[in-house]
Amino acid sequence: MTTKLKTITNEQKEQFEKAGYLIVKEVFTIEEIKEIDENFMSMSNEVIPGCFAPDLSQSLKEGEGDPLKRYPRMMHPHRVNDVAMKYMLHPKVMKILADLFEEEALAAQSMFYFKPPGARGQALHQDNFYLKVEPGTCIAAWTAVDSADQENGTLLVVPKTNNDELYCPEKADAKESFTTHYVKVPKGLKAEPAILDQGDVLFFNGNLIHGSYRNKTKDRFRKSFICHYAGESTTKIGSFYSPLFKGNGSKVEPETNLDSGPCGEVFDVEYPH
Known part of the structure; x- marks a missing residue:
């Protein structure tokens, strides 16, 4: 029986189910994107325990060290910031996710990536390797706060890997990736850039292989607000991602998934996605 779509x-x-990802144009208005951008740029000027720890002494000037020391990624800002919570649970996003999950969505994680000029990318990986959602998998909603293209390091996706099992990663090239895990592109497939304008959202399956190259520009950020979700039928999730939140803001606390995953405990040392 075909589920009736609402959004x-x-x-x-069909695109999402076949390729593992879907770009939805203009999910957020320019005014909403401005609110998100101004909120996180303001937050970038302070140390927020458990969420964000920039080295405020670092400079973005070319050749003066790693720009990600000044603008590292922000983890779980919804736990400390009302604007982050507001947009993680944005009704339009939650409605799209309900169609993709074929059930109501639960928010598991929020992140903000600044990706300043010259910043390294993130090696190819699979999200559910970290979230450990059971049954099924998670879905990411990747919002372009700045226009994202190949020059400033937009996301790369490997279509049709959404139905693959989780792969055991190899060690990533630290010169190009700020994370340590790397998943090879399966034979016969290739990574493709997802080009997005401000306010567009890329939704993708938690088993889809994806990542990014460095920001090659000298004067453009590639800021993005990224959230992960599970379906309401989820019974287990990694402890780092609990509690989950319904669209109305109420908490859900599924069983903590203590399974070390298909590759053993050695891979749990990776900082959570």
């Missing part, structure tokens, strides 16, 4: 089209749902 996206049948063609969009």
Whole structure:
């Protein structure tokens, strides 16, 4: 029986199920993107325990060290910031996710990536390797706060890997990736850039292989607000991602998934996605 869609089209749902990802244009208005941008740029000027720890002495000037020391990624800002919570649970995003999950969505994680000029990218990986959602998998909603293209290091996706099992990663090239895990592109497939304008959202399956190259520009950030979600039928999730939140802001606390995953405990040392 076909589930009746409430927000996206049948063609969009088919795209998501076949390729593992879907770009939805203009999910957020310019005014909403401005609010997100100004909120996180303001937060970037302070140390927020458990969420964000910039080295405020670092400079973005070319050749003066790692720009990610000044602008590292922000983890779980919804736990300390109302604007982050507001947009993680944005009704339009939650409705799209309900169509993709075929059930109501629960928010598991929020992140903000600044990706300043010259910053390294993130090696190819799979999100559910870290979130450990059971049954099924998670879905990411990757919002372009700045226009994202190949020059400033937009996301790369490997279509049709959404139905693959989780791969055991190899060690990433630290010169190009700020994270340590790397998943090879399966034979016969290739990574493709997802080009987004401000306010567009890329939704993708938690088993989809994805990552990014460095920001090659000298004067453009590639800021993005990224959230991960599970379906309401989720019974287990990694402890770092609990509690989950319904669209109305109420908490849900599924069983903590203590399984070390398909590759053993040695891989749990990676900082949570």
